Amino acid sequence: MTDVPLSAPVATRRRLNPTLARYLSAFRTPRGIVGLTILLIMMLAALLAPVLFPGGYDQQGATTFAGPSAGHLFGTDEFGRDIFVRSVYGLRVDLSLILSAVPLSMAIGTLLGLAGALSGWLGAGVQRLLDVIIGFPGLILGVCLVAILGAGWFALFLTILIGGLPSAGRLARGAWLSQQDKEYVLAARVLGVSRPQLLVRHVLPNAMDAIVVQGAVWMVVGVYIEAGLSIVGLGVQPPTPSLGVLLNNGLRFVAQSPTYIIGPAALLLLLAVGVSLMSDALNEAVNRR
Structure with a gap:
C-alpha cells in the first residue's frame, strides 16, 4: 500500500510525452519563467x-500633451487621449498578429518543406519559391x-505569414533529406509504412525542435515588422492603435511630449524581450536533448 502513492507520480511523468516535457522544461529556467511571465x-x-x-x-480629454501622472501613466496625446490606454489596446493588435500569423506560417512552411517527400520535382519547385521569398526582406515584402x-491588419498578417515560410520550409526539407536514406526509414518503407506515416512518425520529430524555436524567434521579427511598417504609415490605420501606430504619431510630437514615444516604445521592447527570452529558453531546452 505504501508503494502506490510513491509510484503514481512516476507513472504520471512517464505518461507525459517526452517532446512536450522537454518544451515545458524550458519554462522552469530563469529565462523561461521571466519571458513567460512578461508575455502572460x-x-x-x-x-x-x-x-x-x-x-x-479613443476617449478624449481636456488636457493635451500632459506629462506622466497617476491618472495618465504615459501622459496624453494631441487630442487629450490617454497614451497608456491606447498602448494597452495597441498590444491587442500586435499580439493578435504574432499569435495567429506565426503558428500558421510555421505549419504551412513545414508542409511546403515536406513536399519533396511526395515528388522530387515538387520539392525542388517549392524550394525555389522559398528562395524567392527569402530575397524579399520583411519590410520590402510588406510594402509590396x-x-x-x-x-x-490583413496586409501585416500576410507579411508575417509569408515571411516566415522559408525558415520552417527549409528546416522541414533538411530533416527529410537527412533522414530519407537512414536505415530505419528504409526498413519502414520495406515494411509498407505509408509516406504520411513515415513523415509524421520519423521525419517531423527530427525537425520539430528547430521549427518550434524558429517560430518563437519569428514572433520577435513579427513584432518589429508591425512596428516598422506602421511607423511609415503602412500598418494599421488610425484611429485604431497599435504600438507601431503610436510610435508613428509620437515621432511628430516628440518635442512637446517625449513620453508619447517613450511609453509605447518601452512596451514594444518589453514584448520583444519577453518573446526573446522564451525563444532562448526553448533553444536551451531542445539543445539539452
Whole structure:
C-alpha cells in the first residue's frame, strides 16, 4: 500500500510525452519563467483592456500633451487621449498578429518543406519559391503587399505569414533529406509504412525542435515588422492603435511630449524581450536533448 502513492507520480511523468516535457522544461529556467511571465501579463492586459478601460482607446480629454501622472501613466496625446490606454489596446493588435500569423506560417512552411517527400520535382519547385521569398526582406515584402491589398491588419498578417515560410520550409526539407536514406526509414518503407506515416512518425520529430524555436524567434521579427511598417504609415490605420501606430504619431510630437514615444516604445521592447527570452529558453531546452 505504501508503494502506490510513491509510484503514481512516476507513472504520471512517464505518461507525459517526452517532446512536450522537454518544451515545458524550458519554462522552469530563469529565462523561461521571466519571458513567460512578461508575455502572460501583457496578454492578460490586452485581453482585459475593454474591462480595465471601458471608455475605450479613443476617449478624449481636456488636457493635451500632459506629462506622466497617476491618472495618465504615459501622459496624453494631441487630442487629450490617454497614451497608456491606447498602448494597452495597441498590444491587442500586435499580439493578435504574432499569435495567429506565426503558428500558421510555421505549419504551412513545414508542409511546403515536406513536399519533396511526395515528388522530387515538387520539392525542388517549392524550394525555389522559398528562395524567392527569402530575397524579399520583411519590410520590402510588406510594402509590396500593402501596394496590392492596401494598408491594414490583413496586409501585416500576410507579411508575417509569408515571411516566415522559408525558415520552417527549409528546416522541414533538411530533416527529410537527412533522414530519407537512414536505415530505419528504409526498413519502414520495406515494411509498407505509408509516406504520411513515415513523415509524421520519423521525419517531423527530427525537425520539430528547430521549427518550434524558429517560430518563437519569428514572433520577435513579427513584432518589429508591425512596428516598422506602421511607423511609415503602412500598418494599421488610425484611429485604431497599435504600438507601431503610436510610435508613428509620437515621432511628430516628440518635442512637446517625449513620453508619447517613450511609453509605447518601452512596451514594444518589453514584448520583444519577453518573446526573446522564451525563444532562448526553448533553444536551451531542445539543445539539452
